[in-house]
Amino acid sequence: MxxxxxxxxxxxxxxxxxxxxxxxxxxxxxxxxxxxxxxxxxxxxxxxxxxxxxxxxxxxxxxxxxxxxxxxxxxxxxxxxxxxxxxxxxxxxxxxxxxxxxxxxxxxxxxxxxxxxxxxxxxxxxxxxxxxxxxxxxxxxxxxxxxxxxxxxxxxxxxxxxxxxxxxxxxxxxxxxxxxxxxxxxxxxxxxxxSKFDKYQRNIPTSDYDKILNKLKDARRPLILAGQGVRLSGAVKEFREFIYKYDIPVVNSRMGIDSITSNDRHFVGRCGNHGDRASHFALQTCDVLLVLGCRLAPNATGYDVTKFSQQSYKMMIEIDPTEKVTNGIPIDDIVMSDLADFIYYALKKTDTNSSMHEKWVKCCNDWKYRYPVVTEKYYNNESISTYRVVDIASKLATEDDLILSDTGSCCSILAQAWNVKANQRVFISGGLSAMGYYVTTMGLALANNDNNRNVICFVGDGSFQMNIQELATIAKYQLPIKVIIISNKGYQFVRMSQGAYGINPPFGTDIEYGVPIPDIGKIVEAYGLHYSDCRKAEELENSIRNVLNSKAPEVLEIFVDRDQEVCPRLKSVAKEDGTFVSPEFANLYPFLGEEVLTKELQKADEI
CATH class of the missing domain: 3.40.50.970 (Thiamin diphosphate (ThDP)-binding fold, Pyr/PP domains)
Structure with missing residues (x-):
């Protein structure tokens, strides 16, 4: 032209x-x-x-x-x-x-x-x-x-x-x-x-791919750690076919949360500083670990990287040359390639068996079902648990909805507890962890051409103050975003960290100690948006359902337990001399007894 x-x-x-x-x-x-x-x-x-x-x-x-x-x-x-x-x-x-x-x-x-x-x-x-x-x-x-x-x-x-x-x-x-x-x-x-596959069908390192595939087939306990790169490669559908064809369990990093559905028998869990027990058990007992689209950041591996999956033979498909350098985690094989090329190549192979690792998959599923993140205790209290909020919203959401969480405790809890359905997309601020990230939902809503597909947003009452002016933008363009505010009187995630290290009273994290959080309801209504709130556990499900059923923009403020801990999590242990030591990667807080932990990990050795 x-x-x-x-x-x-x-x-x-x-x-x-x-x-x-x-x-x-x-x-x-x-x-x-x-x-x-x-x-x-x-x-x-x-x-x-x-x-x-x-x-x-x-x-x-x-x-x-x-x-x-x-x-x-x-x-x-x-x-x-x-x-x-x-x-x-x-x-x-x-x-x-x-x-x-x-x-x-x-x-x-x-x-x-x-x-x-x-x-x-x-x-x-x-x-x-x-x-x-x-x-x-x-x-x-x-x-x-x-x-x-x-x-x-x-x-x-x-x-x-x-x-x-x-x-x-x-x-x-x-x-x-x-x-x-x-x-x-x-x-x-x-x-x-x-056309992703057509565009990248050149200079494919087939011999390197074959080495990886053979390692996976020969392994007794292979595992995939999948990050956001799966989504960025444009090969989510093919990735799901790949794990089925090769019968390999999958652990997600937080950014890779929507690469596999939560009800898939190959899905184990999500790892990291605020992960779950099943994924950590799997990472610490697998014999071959394939890293796809994950840069092995400390929030996935824990800050003491020397304790991360030491026993496994590690392989990585990586497109960014700068990520070849890993900080203290030895990688046995790194292949510089777009992972879509690898997956497409692997799917062409015919010498596979979709039940070749059946015992290992069953072991991972056993861990997943016996150590769930959301337990009955979150439903037994008069106060509202953030885990209960996320669990109910997850059950009510449709399989096509778009879900986003701002940073803070609601982000970590959502990354642990959200059950991903077939076509859902889940977005978090994984790298920068920026307060005010919730306004990203405006772009999601503008790109969403399906009126039956909700845009669901979770944000803390502290983070909500950042970019609060964009309520005017949401109102102006009538963006049908469902904003669920987790109201815990400030910055609960930082407050939890301060408490763990003996900082009491909290500093700069609480309404009672100087954090200026105004009446959110009055502000929302001043911008011309509909506001509702929930203060009782027995009203929670209906409150969320009403918001999700609305076709208009909605802001629902839920007053949750002010001191909700994020659990399970990697938690440093204080020594008598005042220093702190990282726990074993397999043993998330609340810590399991040594006998119980050993028994769980030994189950993998029997395969």
């Missing part, structure tokens, strides 16, 4: 239209003047205006993770750009494709400031390139109109290829209005190719 008579801003908008992207998130300003005009003239891209740039990026991330296309964000330089930093860092750590278009002063001013290493030259000018350097795949300064196609091609390619991530494009105000030379089109860049 060849377009003439356009300026740079118009070309950028046409390029985004060509990529079949129909949403723009952001806040406008003088430094993005011509970009604003071009987007305003588009009849194919709907602008979504938020009340803070951080929220714009987070909403774009939600949209991107649903559609698989880059989320587009528009801001200005200076404070507009700096306000995006948390959102961009979030996209960077959790591998979401974002393209941030930021206006800037005229090119001469920008170059003068940078060439002379000035603190600042023009009003609102700061060094976008330096600020964004560590949290983006690249920051591009567009210096000439004739470079605009190459700039956009590179940004889209970087944002989506390999391990996805954010890219920033700085467009100086005088470049925005510069005329694009004739003959510059949009095609021949291959970035519209969404």
């Amino acid at each position: 060849d377009e003439t008579g356009m300026n740079v801003s118009e070309y950028i908008v046409k390029y985004i239209e060509y990529k079949e992207i129909d949403k723009l998130f952001g806040i406008v300003g003088g430094a993005s003047l011509w970009l604003c005009k071009a987007f305003g003239d588009s009849n194919k891209i709907e602008p979504v205006f938020t009340n803070h740039e951080q929220a714009a990026v987070m909403a774009a991330e939600g949209w991107a993770r649903m559609t698989g296309k880059p989320g587009i964000v528009l801001t200005i330089n200076g404070p507009g750009m700096t306000n995006t930093v948390t959102g961009i860092a979030q996209a960077w750590t959790d591998s979401a494709p974002i393209i941030l278009l930021t206006g800037n002063s005229n090119l001469q001013s920008v170059k003068f400031e940078r060439e002379n290493n000035l603190r600042q030259y023009g009003t609102q000018d700061v060094r976008t390139d330096i600020i964004m350097q560590g949290i983006t795949k690249k920051t591009i300064l567009l210096e000439a109109a004739e470079d605009v196609k190459d700039c956009m091609d590179e940004a889209f390619r970087l944002a989506t290829e390999g391990r996805p991530g954010p890219v920033v494009i700085e467009v100086p105000i005088n470049i925005q209005s510069s005329e694009v030379p004739e003959g510059i089109g949009f095609g021949n860049d291959n970035t519209n190719d969404n």
Whole structure:
């Protein structure tokens, strides 16, 4: 396609239209003047205006993770750009494709400031390139109109290829209005190719794949640790076929939570600092461990990595070369590859048996059913347990719903206790763990084309204060998000940690000790949204059901047990000299007796 008579801003908008992207998130300003005009003239891209740039990026991330296309964000330089930093860092750590278009002063001013290493030259000018350097795949300064196609091609390619991530494009105000030379089109860049398997069928290390597959088949107790990379590879359906064909149990990291359904006989549990017993038993007794799409972060392996699955032969499929370096965990075989290639290759093999590891699968299922996360004790108290909230919501949710949790105790509890159904998507702030992440649901809702598919959001009363201004955005666009506020008088997760280390009274974690949390009901209603609350356990199920059955935006505040502990969890043990030591990875708190623990782990040896 060849377009003439356009300026740079118009070309950028046409390029985004060509990529079949129909949403723009952001806040406008003088430094993005011509970009604003071009987007305003588009009849194919709907602008979504938020009340803070951080929220714009987070909403774009939600949209991107649903559609698989880059989320587009528009801001200005200076404070507009700096306000995006948390959102961009979030996209960077959790591998979401974002393209941030930021206006800037005229090119001469920008170059003068940078060439002379000035603190600042023009009003609102700061060094976008330096600020964004560590949290983006690249920051591009567009210096000439004739470079605009190459700039956009590179940004889209970087944002989506390999391990996805954010890219920033700085467009100086005088470049925005510069005329694009004739003959510059949009095609021949291959970035519209969404066929994952076709795109990556090249340079496949088949001998390395065969070695891994043979190891798995020969193992007595093979195990897969699956992270978000399964979802990022676009091969969730194929992954589920793969584990069935090779009869291998699966443990999830928190970010990989929706790669397998909870009722699958191969699903064991979710591991980590706030994991479950079954997954930790399996990790500490497997003889071969295949790591797929998981970077072995400390929140998955525990902070004392020397205790993580020491006995197993470890193999990893990894697409990001920087993740080849593991901190203290020896990996016997690392294959640099897109894991979709590996799974697709493995599915072509015919020498498999879907019950080849039947005894091992039964052992893992036995652990899972005898050591559930949600137990009767959470239903026997007058106070409302957060575990009970998550369990009831999980049972009421449909198999197609979209679920997101903000950070804090509600995130850890949801990651432990949510039962994933067939087509559900589950989102958490796994890397950055940012308070205010709940506004990502705005992007989920905008990408959701099924009116019968709920967007369910869990957020603590403390985190809710971050980005609370976006209630106006939810109301303006009538986004049918079901916000469930876990109200525990502050930052319960931090309060729990302080208590474990003897910090009492708590510092900066509680309404009673200075944390300013206002009347949430009054605020929600002031924004024009419907508010309800639940203070009694016997009213909990109906309260949640009513919210989920509504077609409108809803905010339900549930007053839960203020001191709800996250259990089970890895908990350090205090020694007499005041120092702390990490427990064995298999023994989560509340600790099992040594005899019981040994007996459980020995069951695997009998296979």
